Amino acid sequence: MQNFKKSIGEKIFGVSNYTFLILLSIITIYPFYYVLCASLSDSYAVLAKGGLMLYPVGFNVGAYALVFLNNNIVVGYANTLFYVFAGVSLNIILTMFAAYCLSRRTMPFKRFFMLMITFTMYFSGGLIPNYLLVKSLGLLNSRLALILPGAVATWNVIILRTYMLSIPNSMEEAARIDSANDLNILFRIIAPISIPAIAVNILFYAVGHWNSWFPAMIYLQDKNKFPLQLFLRQILIQADVSDMADYATEPIAENIKYATIIVSIIPILFVFPFLQRFFVTGMMVGAIKE
Amino acid sequence: MRKNFDANLKELFKNRLLLLMFAPVFFYYVIFNYIPMFGLIIAFKDFRPYLGILGSPWIGFDNFRQFFKSFYFWALLRNTFVLNIYDLIFYFPMPIILALLLNEVKRKRFKTIIQTVSYIPHFISLVVIVGLIYDFFSTNGIINQIIGFLGIEPQRFLNTNKWYIPMFVGSTLWQNVGWGTIIYISALTSIDHALYEAAYIDGAGSFKKLIYITLPGIAPTIIILLILRIGHMMSVGFEKVLLLQNPGNIEVSEVISTYVYRKGLIEANYSFAAAVGLFNGIINFLLLYLVNMLSRKFSETSLW
Numbered sequence: 001m002q003n004f005k006k007s008i009g010e011k012i013f014g015v016s017n018y019t020f021l022i023l024l025s026i027i028t029i030y031p032f033y034y035v036l037c038a039s040l041s042d043s044y045a046v047l048a049k050g051g052l053m054l055y056p057v058g059f060n061v062g063a064y065a066l067v068f069l070n071n072n073i074v075v076g077y078a079n080t081l082f083y084v085f086a087g088v089s090l091n092i093i094l095t096m097f098a099a100y101c102l103s104r105r106t107m108p109f110k111r112f113f114m115l116m117i118t119f120t121m122y123f124s125g126g127l128i129p130n131y132l133l134v135k136s137l138g139l140l141n142s143r144l145a146l147i148l149p150g151a152v153a154t155w156n157v158i159i160l161r162t163y164m165l166s167i168p169n170s171m172e173e174a175a176r177i178d179s180a181n182d183l184n185i186l187f188r189i190i191a192p193i194s195i196p197a198i199a200v201n202i203l204f205y206a207v208g209h210w211n212s213w214f215p216a217m218i219y220l221q222d223k224n225k226f227p228l229q230l231f232l233r234q235i236l237i238q239a240d241v242s243d244m245a246d247y248a249t250e251p252i253a254e255n256i257k258y259a260t261i262i263v264s265i266i267p268i269l270f271v272f273p274f275l276q277r278f279f280v281t282g283m284m285v286g287a288i289k290e
Numbered sequence: 291m292r293k294n295f296d297a298n299l300k301e302l303f304k305n306r307l308l309l310l311m312f313a314p315v316f317f318y319y320v321i322f323n324y325i326p327m328f329g330l331i332i333a334f335k336d337f338r339p340y341l342g343i344l345g346s347p348w349i350g351f352d353n354f355r356q357f358f359k360s361f362y363f364w365a366l367l368r369n370t371f372v373l374n375i376y377d378l379i380f381y382f383p384m385p386i387i388l389a390l391l392l393n394e395v396k397r398k399r400f401k402t403i404i405q406t407v408s409y410i411p412h413f414i415s416l417v418v419i420v421g422l423i424y425d426f427f428s429t430n431g432i433i434n435q436i437i438g439f440l441g442i443e444p445q446r447f448l449n450t451n452k453w454y455i456p457m458f459v460g461s462t463l464w465q466n467v468g469w470g471t472i473i474y475i476s477a478l479t480s481i482d483h484a485l486y487e488a489a490y491i492d493g494a495g496s497f498k499k500l501i502y503i504t505l506p507g508i509a510p511t512i513i514i515l516l517i518l519r520i521g522h523m524m525s526v527g528f529e530k531v532l533l534l535q536n537p538g539n540i541e542v543s544e545v546i547s548t549y550v551y552r553k554g555l556i557e558a559n560y561s562f563a564a565a566v567g568l569f570n571g572i573i574n575f576l577l578l579y580l581v582n583m584l585s586r587k588f589s590e591t592s593l594w
Contacts (some may be wrong), residue, residue: 010496017391018400024388025407028468031422032410034432050435094315101312106305113312117319122521123575125326126567127547128554132343133326149322152315182307211415214529218555229417236421237533257425261418268413276406279472 039258353565385470408468449538521578
């Protein structure tokens with residue numbers, strides 16, 4: 001459609017627009033690139049040089065060796081992997097059930113159930129009653145405290161349900177004639193068609209578990225159950241690297257921080273490009289209104 | 291009547307598998323969402339753990355009175371509103387503007403790359419983001435080194451009242467502006483292209499197309515997101531506030547939600563904290579209700 005002639009004003013706009021977008025991307029990505037370079041540098045060289053960096057100075061992977069030798073990071077990583085896999089499995093199965101049921105025409109009490117789940121987006125018991133609930137269920141200091149309370153996210157149900165509503169009914173009816181039940185229909189017909197929305201759901205839940213720290217902080221006491229983010233908080237924000245390098249002087253501590261950041265964000269950067277193409281198709285406009 | 295009842299029962303029985311599949315979801319919502327809402331009654335009680343929620347004595351509105359009269363009440367209210375209003379003014383419009391700029395890009399590959407890059411920070415944990423802020427903005431961090439080259443004195447970005455709000459909103463903008471565009475971009479792609487062609491034939495320039503076609507086309511999306519945003523007016527950014535908070539900025543950084551955390555979970559003052567939390571939740575809900583009502587009246591777009 002853009003074969004129309006462009007005025008001078010439009011050309012100037014075009015060039016400045018491209019320039020602006022490129023600058024914006026650089027600002028977005030550079031902090032991570034800086035951290036990567038600094039983590040691979042010699043800590044004293046970084047300190048001496050100062051300012052921005054375009055490549056590592058005095059290439060050195062010593063900080064990574066310290067990170068991987070650190071017991072907290074290893075334990076945290078393993079725990080986080082467990083929370084992500086266990087958590088997402090439960091999230092996705094319940095979200096699929098919820099979205100499937102709430103998108104069927106014959107679902108009894110559908111309006112009531114929709115109201116019941118959407119209301120929780122606007123009002124909730126809040127921090128204290130939730131904490132007391134987890135406590136009275138005997139889940140304090142249990143790994144389940146990080147998995148059960150967030151088992152279904154309403155927003156994700158709505159995204160998936162909207163997607164399922166857009167699937168023509170004829171597919172379900174054809175299957176019913178072949179005497180398929182709802183479980184068959186969900187897993188054999190509806191789920192395979194809904195892959196873009198399910199992928200987006202998996203991504204949201206997985207990133208949520210990967211990045212979560214607050215529930216772990218309030219519910220867990222046992223360090224062996226801590227997720228990675230809780231250890232990261234100690235290292236990055238409370239600036240406690242004592243576990244890692246008692247002997248290290250301050251510049252090395254800086255490098256340990258950078259290496260830790262890289263190690264913690266690599267998995268997300270790695271899966272990201274594979275799921276990225278589902279973003280727009282998986283999250284349709286209709287998803288916002290409900 | 292009897293017949294009707296039988297028919298309904300039959301209908302339920304026919305859909306028993308659907309109901310069975312929904313059952314775990316139903317119980318999840320009851321246990322982890324509705325029981326805590328019921329648990330809010332401790333806001334009106336003097337909760338003692340050994341008496342339980344039901345056994346603790348009622349004290350009416352004492353907790354609320356205590357909160358309204360407390361030394362911190364106005365400061366908390368002000369901090370909460372100020373943070374959110376700055377966020378609303380300086381963050382909320384930006385994804386819309388960026389989406390409009392991206393929409394003008396006709397090279398598909400270029401657009402995809404820019405979009406992908408701009409989504410990345412959204413997926414990085416707040417702990418890491420705040421860790422980066424602490425590192426880059428410390429007194430001898432990279433930002434102070436750079437402004438040092440320009441001859442500006444080092445600033446104490448992290449632990450002063452002055453810089454707290456700009457740091458908070460600025461980093462939110464950096465982290466989320468790209469991701470925020472996604473919903474507007476899908477709204478933009480659903481605008482009928484024939485409208486633009488007709489406008490072109492009528493001699494409309496780019497600016498007129500923007501005003502008469504593009505903006506009206508995404509207006510419902512903007513309104514819905516604005517309603518939802520205002521419905522969380524009092525509670526946005528809790529985890530980030532908690533991570534960025536330190537003794538140097540506590541005067542401006544303490545908001546109602548972090549106060550609830552401190553009073554409730556650190557000082558174990560459950561009833562009082564629940565009352566403060568309930569106050570916060572009610573204000574949120576009233577704001578949501580109000581904006582939704584106004585929107586329904588003036589724009590025909592609303593949540594319900």
